[in-house]
Amino acid sequence: MKSNILYPSRISSLAKLNRLLSSEAYSNAKFFILVDENTYNQCLPLLISKVAALENAEFFEVPVGEEAKSLEVAAQLWGALLDSGADRNSLILNLGGGCVSDIGGFVAAGFKRGIRYINIPTTLVGMIDASVGGKTAVNVENAKNQVGFFHQPDAICIYPDFLDTLPDLEIVSGLFEMTKTLLLSDGQAFKSLTDALIGCSAYPLGVIKQYISQCVDFKQSVVDADPYDKSIRKMLNLGHTFGHAIESYMLEQKRAITHGVAVGIGLECALYLSTKKLGLAENTYSLLKKMLHHIVDFERFTLADTEHILSYMRKDKKNADGLILCVLLQEVGTPVIDVAVDENEIRDALLKFSKL
Numbered sequence: 001m002k003s004n005i006l007y008p009s010r011i012s013s014l015a016k017l018n019r020l021l022s023s024e025a026y027s028n029a030k031f032f033i034l035v036d037e038n039t040y041n042q043c044l045p046l047l048i049s050k051v052a053a054l055e056n057a058e059f060f061e062v063p064v065g066e067e068a069k070s071l072e073v074a075a076q077l078w079g080a081l082l083d084s085g086a087d088r089n090s091l092i093l094n095l096g097g098g099c100v101s102d103i104g105g106f107v108a109a110g111f112k113r114g115i116r117y118i119n120i121p122t123t124l125v126g127m128i129d130a131s132v133g134g135k136t137a138v139n140v141e142n143a144k145n146q147v148g149f150f151h152q153p154d155a156i157c158i159y160p161d162f163l164d165t166l167p168d169l170e171i172v173s174g175l176f177e178m179t180k181t182l183l184l185s186d187g188q189a190f191k192s193l194t195d196a197l198i199g200c201s202a203y204p205l206g207v208i209k210q211y212i213s214q215c216v217d218f219k220q221s222v223v224d225a226d227p228y229d230k231s232i233r234k235m236l237n238l239g240h241t242f243g244h245a246i247e248s249y250m251l252e253q254k255r256a257i258t259h260g261v262a263v264g265i266g267l268e269c270a271l272y273l274s275t276k277k278l279g280l281a282e283n284t285y286s287l288l289k290k291m292l293h294h295i296v297d298f299e300r301f302t303l304a305d306t307e308h309i310l311s312y313m314r315k316d317k318k319n320a321d322g323l324i325l326c327v328l329l330q331e332v333g334t335p336v337i338d339v340a341v342d343e344n345e346i347r348d349a350l351l352k353f354s355k356l
């Protein structure tokens with residue numbers, strides 16, 4: 001099933017959502033809104049005031065961040081839905097970032113063997129990535145996204161002004177996912193966004209908002225072509241083989257890093273290898289590097305760091321036959337998936353990560 005994407009245009013996306021929820025498809029449906037503490041305070045009042053169809057909706061609050069993505073929270077929500085008389089015709093609306101949409105989608109996928117849900121993302125990561133594509137998941141025993149379902153949302157409602165209250169750290173997190181998407185799809189847009197970021201001391205939210213619908217469309221087109229992540233959807237992992245390993249290692253070391261910044265570093269490493277192995281233009285790599293170091297201040301890796309990161313990369317579930325497989329770029333817009341990279345090339349790329 002294809003998700004209906006509600007974008008702002010002359011008509012606000014919240015007005016479109018109101019129209020959708022008032023349509024025949026949802027007559028007699030009970031509406032349940034999922035929030036966390038921050039979206040309860042920052043986003044729910046606006047949503048209710050603009051979407052009259054949600055006047056009688058019930059809302060459930062989940063813990064902020066990864067804590068929401070647990071089997072315990074899912075079980076509590078299933079119980080709360082039953083207590084509130086939810087049935088197969090009910091609809092869950094996930095108002096929040098990727099953590100809210102991942103748990104809300106998971107709960108919708110399991111309840112009565114699958115009920116409908118709509119994502120209303122309120123973070124940049126949520127808008128351009130987590131709300132799109134139907135992957136839902138919870139974490140098990142501290143390991144991320146171990147149990148989940150593919151379950152496509154009925155609709156995704158993109159209201160960029162929710163970003164106005166988002167902390168800078170969360171904007172940065174989304175920025176590198178946005179950079180990844182533009183590297184996969186549109187060289188001109190990659191250059192324009194990068195130039196705008198390098199030219200600013202703050203985050204140019206107005207510019208960032210302009211690229212949201214393009215990123216959503218691109219992800220949705222990849223998902224439509226490969227909904228179950230068997231082939232070309234893997235391209236969305238650009239920067240992530242390095243990124244996940246860096247994130248896990250930093251977590252183990254108790255050196256705080258967000259997923260987004262780890263992906264940014266991963267992108268720099270992947271682009272460096274792309275210049276060496278696939279002939280990617282040097283100026284694409286140097287532009288990304290300049291932008292990344294303008295935004296994040298991250299010390300270079302030591303030899304010991306690289307060995308630890310490499311050991312995490314060896315464990316990456318996407319590797320086959322003992323090879324480390326990465327997505328690299330031939331040129332902007334032309335990714336190559338499953339490129340086998342040897343360990344010395346990985347060491348080299350990690351050691352090249354620096355301001356110089």
Ligand SMILES: NC(=O)c1ccc[n+]([C@@H]2O[C@H](COP(=O)([O-])OP(=O)(O)OC[C@H]3O[C@@H](n4cnc5c(N)ncnc54)[C@H](O)[C@@H]3O)[C@@H](O)[C@H]2O)c1
Nearest residue numbers: 038042065097098099122123125126129130135162165166
């Ligand atoms: N399913 C997928 O395809 C997919 C893709 C990418 C990421 N993810 C998942 O998404 C999660 C990360 O999502 P995220 O980065 O959105 O994090 P998040 O949901 O934890 O949100 C980040 C923080 O921003 C707060 N917040 C949300 N909206 C706000 C607003 N408008 N104003 C002020 N504060 C606000 C949240 O309460 C939270 O503290 C991870 O668990 C990741 O695994 C899933």
Ligand SMILES: [Zn+2]
Nearest residue numbers: 177240259263
């Ligand atoms: Zn990511």
